[in-house]
Amino acid sequence: MGGGAEFILAINLLVAGLLAAAFMTISFNDVARAPARWLVFGYLLGMAYFAIEFSIPIFDNARPAVVAGFAVFLGATIAFNGGLAHKYGVAPRWAPMLVFLFVATVAVYFVQDLPRQSLARMMAYQLPYAAMQFVGVGIVWSSRQRRDWLDHALMAVLTASALQFVSKPFIAHAMGGWGVNPQAYLQSNYALVSQSLGTVFGLTIALLILVILVRDVLAEATSKSETDTLSRLLNxxxxxxxxxxxxxxxxxxxxxxxxxxxxxxxxxxxxxxxxxxxxxxxxxxxxxxxxxxxxxxxxxxxxxxxxxxxxxxxxxxxxxxxxxxxxxxxxxxxxxxxxxxxxxxxxxxxxxxxxxxxxxxxxxxxxxxxxxxxxxxxxxxxxxxxxxxxxxxxxxxxxxxxxxxxx
The missing domain is CATH 3.30.70.270 (Reverse transcriptase/Diguanylate cyclase domain)
Structure with a gap:
């Protein structure tokens, strides 16, 4: 099973890079520039997180790498929310999110002293991710822009993703834990399940937001082709x-x-x-x-x-x-x-x-x-x-x- 988890982690690293490239391409269009660039930053942070996960087994003391990986991935979810905020015309709440990042990172540092299989330690690691996904739902919901079925689908998938983060500590507990130490995480049965869930939800969310941005780009192009430049009315x-x-x-x-x-x-x-x-x-x-x-x-x-x-x-x-x-x-x-x-x-x-x-x-x-x-x-x-x-x-x-x- 460990080899399977490592393979999925490698796939996630590759997918994050491809998505960063896709959003970079979209960012050259005016209507998608600001959200796409934040999404590029988020997926680059995602690549860094997967690289850190790969490196953990080589460390004798894995605490710094574990905490760094947590902070980088949580930062990726914050950058993603920044992209959502720009897309949906909502003012990004950077200060609260950055304070949350700091507090959650400090908490994860100190819960490393708890027994590895304790539910509190697992929840301290997963619940901040869930919180940021719920923030993303709130950003889309609070937008004054007209929403269609794609926007509602994005909210639904973000909610489901948040709930899977909430459920992961219980899944890990039911499957016998997430390895006897951080270096053994990728060899655990839970790692395969966790990485698979992350791939499904992460890819679904990315494809949805990519389709939404492409929809906006096409709508903008159609609007420009139908608009009289002098009067700014329809031609x-x-x-x-x-x-x-x-x-x-x-x-x-x-x-x-x-x-x-x-x-x-x-x-x-x-x-x-x-x-x-x-x-x-x-x-x-x-x-x-x-x-x-x-x-x-x-x-x-x-x-x-x-x-x-x-x-x-x-x-x-x-x-x-x-x-x-x-x-x-x-x-x-x-x-x-x-x-x-x-x-x-x-x-x-x-x-x-x-x-x-x-x-x-x-x-x-x-x-x-x-x-x-x-x-x-x-x-x-x-x-x-x-x-x-x-x-x-x-x-x-x-x-x-x-x-x-x-x-």
Whole structure:
């Protein structure tokens, strides 16, 4: 059995190095840089711990190596928690964790004087690891970021890992101990079980956090490809994709959905009179105004040079018109940097509501037609799709009382 434990320890050393290299590669991406670098540091400490475990049999007095190995591995779990904190936007509690590292290391140094097979000695060695795994669970749980099933799976595996550290003293006791001395640890039956459990949980946690970081990198890349750099709203492709998803979700829930399209009035004359930098500032100002007016479940985008759109799930035609009127009025009163103080910019708006059996292209076409009506009516106004008005009147008529009689 001893050879088996040594083989698994060697595998753990190799795996820790490969994981450090994997996280180092991920760290070159901006969105994963800070968490990945802390994880690299953690897995390098893990490699150092496994190297120390290998060296223990060569020492006559193994106490310094045992204590150093404990401190290094506990430091690795702290570095891992630092990576989690950066990933999930939680302030790392370095001071408490470092104090805990010092106190736990001192405790492990002194419990070496206890009988080797005593439960207290084994628990002093394993419980600090469990505590750091529970801290990792708390970091993910306390995050304000939106969590999906991968994040919940990570919390579950971290919890299971913490519990296996708690159980190890009892497993060692049931299997007859962890060797008559530190030098004999790798020859014990418990060492094979302990190293195997460590491999399973350590690799599962590492792969989960690696997948989570790759998910974030891909999401960031997708977001950049769908974002208009000037307005910082969705570009046309991104808007159409997200708007169609929002529309389908609204239809599934049986709630109304409306679309508002806006076009900045006389935008070419702004560029011609005041320069393209001023035109860009107008676009930025309107985009910022639209972004502030939008709720979290709304989808806003810049779908053309000076054309913008926002889809409003859960909003009917009347409420969407009020939204457009409020935006039109407030933007018209907004002073714009780089323009004369008395100059005001305006926008025209078209509004449409989704009809039964229609798709996103129909909704877009209805709002676009209403926008052209607004531009043809002198601009700086809101117009509603004729189709939306007709559909609303039909719905009201169909919902009215029906009178039947007998002839």
């Amino acid at each position: 046309r492709g991104g808007f159409e994709r997200h708007a169609e998803l929002a529309m389908r979700d609204a239809v599934r829930k049986g709630i109304p959905v409306a679309l508002v399209i806006a076009d900045l009035d006389h935008f070419k004359s702004i560029n011609d009179s005041f320069g393209h930098a001023s035109g860009d500032r107008v676009i930025e100002a309107f985009a910022g105004f639209l972004r502030d007016a939008a709720a979290d479940h709304h989808v806003a985008g810049r779908i053309g040079g000076e054309e913008f759109a926002i889809i409003l799930p859960g909003t009917n035609l009347a409420a969407a018109r009020l939204f457009a009127e409020g935006t039109r009025s407030a933007f018209g009163a907004l002073p714009i940097d780089c323009l004369p103080a008395d100059h005001r910019c305006t926008a025209s708006f078209g509004v449409a509501e989704l009809h039964p059996a229609e798709g996103f292209s129909d909704l877009l076409r209805g709002a676009d037609e209403a926008l052209y009506q607004a531009k043809g009516s002198g601009r700086d106004c809101v117009r509603i799709s004729i189709g939306s008005i007709a559909a609303r009147q039909t719905a009201v008529a169909n919902a009215g009382p029906k009178i039947s009689g007998r002839g």
